[in-house]
Amino acid sequence: MNRPVRARRALHCALPVLAASLLLVSAAAPAVAQTPCDASGEPLDAIQTRHQLKRFVQCALVHVEAVGWTQAVDDFQTSGDWLDGAMYLFAGDIDGAAVRFVAGSDIAPGTDLSDQRDANGHYYVRDIARVAGEYGAGYVYYRNRNRTSGLEEPKVSYVTAIEVDGAQLFLGAGAYPLDAPGACPAERVRAELVATDRDVERFVKCAAEHLRREGLAALAAFEADPRWRSGPTYLVLLDLDTLVTIANAGDPGLRGKNRGDTAHVPEMQRIVRDYGEGYVYHRRRNPATGAVEPKASFVVRVSLDGRDYMLGAGLAMSAVTGSN
Numbered sequence: 219m220n221r222p223v224r225a226r227r228a229l230h231c232a233l234p235v236l237a238a239s240l241l242l243v244s245a246a247a248p249a250v251a252q253t254p255c256d257a258s259g260e261p262l263d264a265i266q267t268r269h270q271l272k273r274f275v276q277c278a279l280v281h282v283e284a285v286g287w288t289q290a291v292d293d294f295q296t297s298g299d300w301l302d303g304a305m306y307l308f309a310g311d312i313d314g315a316a317v318r319f320v321a322g323s324d325i326a327p328g329t330d331l332s333d334q335r336d337a338n339g340h341y342y343v344r345d346i347a348r349v350a351g352e353y354g355a356g357y358v359y360y361r362n363r364n365r366t367s368g369l370e371e372p373k374v375s376y377v378t379a380i381e382v383d384g385a386q387l388f389l390g391a392g393a394y395p396l397d398a399p400g401a402c403p404a405e406r407v408r409a410e411l412v413a414t415d416r417d418v419e420r421f422v423k424c425a426a427e428h429l430r431r432e433g434l435a436a437l438a439a440f441e442a443d444p445r446w447r448s449g450p451t452y453l454v455l456l457d458l459d460t461l462v463t464i465a466n467a468g469d470p471g472l473r474g475k476n477r478g479d480t481a482h483v484p485e486m487q488r489i490v491r492d493y494g495e496g497y498v499y500h501r502r503r504n505p506a507t508g509a510v511e512p513k514a515s516f517v518v519r520v521s522l523d524g525r526d527y528m529l530g531a532g533l534a535m536s537a538v539t540g541s542n
Contacts, residue, residue: 350388409448
């Protein structure tokens with residue numbers, strides 16, 4: 219399936235009070251004013267947090283109330299405001315989990331997906347119906363094929379109950395968290411593929427997950443494996459307290475040296491201590507070109523065996539300022 223033109227959708231909605239998270243609507247509700255979701259310019263594929271996902275589904279509820287179920291369902295399946303690649307809405311019957319629609323797919327309305335399981339054997343459609351039916355709204359966790367990558371990845375969906383012409387339904391949408399432990403496939407998270415700020419954040423967080431899993435034995439791979447080192451993209455690990463370099467794949471000669479006298483390193487320490495992760499801006503020699511260039515390094519805190527470290531990688535400033 220071809221990926222639709224990149225859509226933008228508001229995540230900040232002027233929401234009415236929805237009693238017990240349950241919206242009662244008529245399929246043919248009269249069209250009123252536009253859905254009260256302010257245009258924020260937020261691309262759908264930028265939805266990553268549970269809060270963003272919840273707001274997106276709540277905006278969909280508001281749209282249903284504004285234009286009626288029939289029109290809203292048509293919009294959800296055709297409008298770039300609601301459908302973009304791996305971000306889409308779905309709905310089904312709480313009793314029986316028969317599909318009402320899955321936007322952007324060829325799944326026919328009425329299809330019974332109650333026996334659908336993910337790779338771990340989890341009956342996730344049943345779970346979606348259970349959470350919406352018993353609790354009104356909530357999050358469901360499962361693995362599913364990411365339409366954008368074609369890979370099966372960890373997914374988080376937010377679902378809510380909605381009553382349409384007397385029928386009890388669930389309405390929801392899901393996202394694939396880029397930094398989930400199971401969302402770091404080598405074919406997608408590689409040094410050579412780092413081109414934007416979102417790429418470098420995912421790269422560093424996946425490296426941090428690998429480091430936590432393998433311990434300091436992971437450093438050999440960070441310095442030699444092309445997955446973790448390619449051209450201007452490489453990983454650096456420093457002791458958070460002493461600022462001694464533990465590994466620097468771009469300049470191995472710095473290993474064991476204290477970097478406290480280098481201006482951007484104490485700034486990394488400050489940001490990681492106070493915020494856990496963030497960007498530091500500095501100038502650094504690009505090992506791919508030999509030139510000293512403006513750089514943005516994304517760093518995160520990693521704790522191993524009672525010690526705290528800073529793990530990071532950098533990106534050319536042109537990539538940071540030119541990406542979403």
